[in-house]
């Protein structure tokens with residue numbers, strides 16, 4: 001038996017993405033070519049762009065295809081930040097955001113439940129230097145904790161400071177609207193919702209789209225905002241899942257998360273579910289089992305054919321203490337006991353039970 005409970009790292013390829021990609025693979029044209037082959041390719045690209053725009057209620061012309069979430073973050077940070085001043089980002093942002101902000105980074109602390117404080121932001125805007133840009137994720141990849149993006153945007157509006165929302169984990173799991181978020185740009189990544197890795201998008205407001213500086217210049221593709229022949233097959237897959245998840249139904253994930261967390265509480269009342277009291281994604285549980293290192297838990301589960309992760313998936317595969325949990329004030333030893341279980345459309349109750357059976361033995 002193999003049980004995949006690591007959707008936040010990457011989701012399985014969705015059947016609709018596979019079908020759309022299989023069709024796109026037979027297309028020969030370059031979307032920039034004016035002949036019939038090119039027009040056929042462009043039709044696929046533009047259909048996908050429409051679907052991605054619709055996913056967040058934006059205009060198709062303001063969608064820029066990228067190679068994934070990381071590139072979209074780099075593009076937004078480079079292209080939308082004012083030339084001087086700190087780049088204010090929540091302490092729970094993905095490593096891609098922290099790295100893109102680089103030396104200009106200023107951290108917006110998390111509260112113990114994992115949520116940023118709006119009072120802190122109001123105070124910071126009144127008393128500190130004008131931020132060049134603010135980046136705030138809609139949902140955290142490790143804990144699933146949701147951030148008050150719209151409320152933050154309302155505080156930022158009078159200051160003229162732009163807000164970028166990393167919605168990589170939120171897309172397809174909870175409703176998303178650029179207008180309701182009040183953000184200037186939203187980051188999306190295909191492989192978190194059933195498209196392959198290597199395709200993502202930056203979705204902008206018309207004003208941000210007009211003024212953003214490109215990061216990769218080249219043949220003028222993507223209205224001059226991202227040079228390079230686009231990944232047509234990836235875009236086709238991304239468009240298909242964007243259509244499928246346009247009105248996300250969280251009932252399946254929520255029922256599984258409830259079964260999982262009820263089981264955890266029953267088996268080990270002393271286990272700590274991080275961000276438990278905050279609003280969270282319906283599919284994510286981050287849990288520490290006191291006395292059991294995450295490496296041991298991940299390995300024991302892997303031996304039983306069950307895939308979960310220790311914090312975020314990173315290229316080195318090393319298990320560093322999570323900067324997200326540390327920022328929530330979780331003691332370092334407890335961060336090293338945290339594992340993340342993230343479910344999706346293919347997950348069944350039987351798989352949650354299989355997880356609990358193995359995890360429960362660790363808790364004995």
Ligand code: PLP
Nearest residue numbers: 068069070094141166168169189
């Ligand atoms: N932002 C968040 C919140 C993520 O979880 C991830 C991926 O784990 C990224 C950005 C990076 O996306 P990608 O893997 O497409 O570069």
